[in-house]
Amino acid sequence: MNVQEVQFRNRVPFSLDRSSFRQRAACVAEVAAMEAEAVDSEARFPQNAIDAARKERLLGAQIPTAFGGDGASISDITDMCYALGRACSSTAMIFAMHQTKVSCLVRHGVGSGYHEMLMRRVAAEQLLLASSTTEGQNGGNIRVSSAAVERGGTEISLVRDATVISYGAEADGIVTIARRADDAAGSDQVLLAITRDDYTLEPTLAWETLGMRGTCSAGFKLNFKGVAEQIFPEAYERIHAQTMTPVAHLCWSSVWAGIAAASVERAQLFIRKAARGSGGQMPPGAAHFTAAKMTLTKLRAIITATLDSYAAHEHDERALSSLDFQSSINLLKVEASELAVETVMSAMRACGLSGYRNDGDFTVGRQLRDVLSAPLMINNDRILTNIATASLMSGVPTSLRD
Numbered sequence: 351m352n353v354q355e356v357q358f359r360n361r362v363p364f365s366l367d368r369s370s371f372r373q374r375a376a377c378v379a380e381v382a383a384m385e386a387e388a389v390d391s392e393a394r395f396p397q398n399a400i401d402a403a404r405k406e407r408l409l410g411a412q413i414p415t416a417f418g419g420d421g422a423s424i425s426d427i428t429d430m431c432y433a434l435g436r437a438c439s440s441t442a443m444i445f446a447m448h449q450t451k452v453s454c455l456v457r458h459g460v461g462s463g464y465h466e467m468l469m470r471r472v473a474a475e476q477l478l479l480a481s482s483t484t485e486g487q488n489g490g491n492i493r494v495s496s497a498a499v500e501r502g503g504t505e506i507s508l509v510r511d512a513t514v515i516s517y518g519a520e521a522d523g524i525v526t527i528a529r530r531a532d533d534a535a536g537s538d539q540v541l542l543a544i545t546r547d548d549y550t551l552e553p554t555l556a557w558e559t560l561g562m563r564g565t566c567s568a569g570f571k572l573n574f575k576g577v578a579e580q581i582f583p584e585a586y587e588r589i590h591a592q593t594m595t596p597v598a599h600l601c602w603s604s605v606w607a608g609i610a611a612a613s614v615e616r617a618q619l620f621i622r623k624a625a626r627g628s629g630g631q632m633p634p635g636a637a638h639f640t641a642a643k644m645t646l647t648k649l650r651a652i653i654t655a656t657l658d659s660y661a662a663h664e665h666d667e668r669a670l671s672s673l674d675f676q677s678s679i680n681l682l683k684v685e686a687s688e689l690a691v692e693t694v695m696s697a698m699r700a701c702g703l704s705g706y707r708n709d710g711d712f713t714v715g716r717q718l719r720d721v722l723s724a725p726l727m728i729n730n731d732r733i734l735t736n737i738a739t740a741s742l743m744s745g746v747p748t749s750l751r752d
């Protein structure tokens with residue numbers, strides 16, 4: 351089967367019932383919500399939720415039907431991220447990161463024997479894939495790598511100081527960037543997909559953080575030995591622009607919108623209860639509830655608009671590489687993260703002390719701590735600085751729908 355046939359089957363699955371995705375995600379969300387507090391307080395991996403995702407076969411949902419998956423679209427996946435975000439931020443972020451890695455396989459692995467085999471394994475064995483982009487002291491500057499792939503005939507190896515690998519200890523595989531070769535520039539990068547039997551992880555940094563505690567995003571020394579076919583055939587530069595950034599930003603934003611929605615739901619319950627208790631009189635915090643609903647609406651609108659734009663061009667390399675699309679997909683991350691924080695803050699102010707408490711029905715403490723990671727995950731300042739030149743070059747729109 352050629353690439354076009356696989357893409358066609360992926361887009362128009364003949365027997366796919368899309369409504370089942372919602373039901374299956376709802377089952378996982380129910381399990382995730384039950385263990386969310388323990389996952390947060392103990393900073394532990396949400397094992398029950400991920401087991402439930404495996405049981406519902408959601409880890410392979412995006413894999414084309416030809417390789418044993420369900421051929422879920424980016425819209426289906428982001429819906430799942432939103433539903434999980436409402437239940438447990440860490441579960442949702444783990445799911446979002448896994449799906450971003452799977453999308454690299456789906457969009458850039460067809461035609462490569464190793465990557466096709468891995469897609470089949472993800473679908474059949476429900477493998478969980480982690481991500482390694484952050485390295486050494488390089489922060490969120492993921493378009494420059496330090497560690498290089500070493501080559502000896504068909505065998506390759508990589509040793510990487512991975513500052514953060516979320517759920518590294520629990521994952522079945524890792525998708526990692528690296529410098530192409532010892533004599534290559536830092537920006538000449540490749541992407542590799544590796545599985546448990548090919549690597550070891552030596553813990554270097556623990557994960558004792560304010561929020562997103564269940565992602566268990568510890569630091570590791572990654573030591574890998576494998577074969578050259580594990581390197582994706584396309585240069586990372588193209589995978590980054592066409593898939594890694596768009597899918598990561600859409601999935602992360604959907605998670606943050608889910609977290610924001612959970613806080614709005616609590617604020618709504620609080621305001622309703624307060625109004626009932628005072629004979630229908632709105633409490634003073636009601637204005638903050640309205641503000642929270644307003645920013646949540648904006649947040650959902652910007653995600654769905656960018657989602658539509660990505661879905662319309664997802665197989666059009668030129669459109670995806672355009673300055674306009676690249677700016678908008680980067681700005682989505684910045685705007686969505688800021689709006690999500692703003693929404694949860696407004697929800698907290700609507701609930702007052704009941705929201706600030708760490709216990710009770712109206713607490714939004716966990717959501718606030720979790721959502722504060724959003725502007726830092728590939729720092730917004732870094733993104734804004736990076737796209738300053740591109741923003742200067744693109745024209746000011748002459749109409750509303752340009």
Ligand SMILES: Cc1cc2nc3c(=O)[nH]c(=O)nc-3n(C[C@H](O)[C@H](O)[C@H](O)COP(=O)(O)OP(=O)(O)OC[C@H]3O[C@@H](n4cnc5c(N)ncnc54)[C@H](O)[C@@H]3O)c2cc1C
Nearest residue numbers: 481482483484489490515516562726727728729731732735
């Ligand atoms: C919950 C969570 C999970 C994560 N999971 C993973 C994972 O699984 N795998 C992985 O590889 N990484 C992961 N990361 C790391 C993430 O991808 C970023 O690399 C990391 O958040 C950046 O860290 P930093 O703030 O230390 O570095 P930087 O991005 O360097 O930021 C540090 C400071 O420097 C400033 N700064 C840096 N560069 C610039 C610039 N050019 N212009 C303006 N200001 C700048 C920033 O504003 C910031 O104040 C995770 C992060 C979080 C929060």
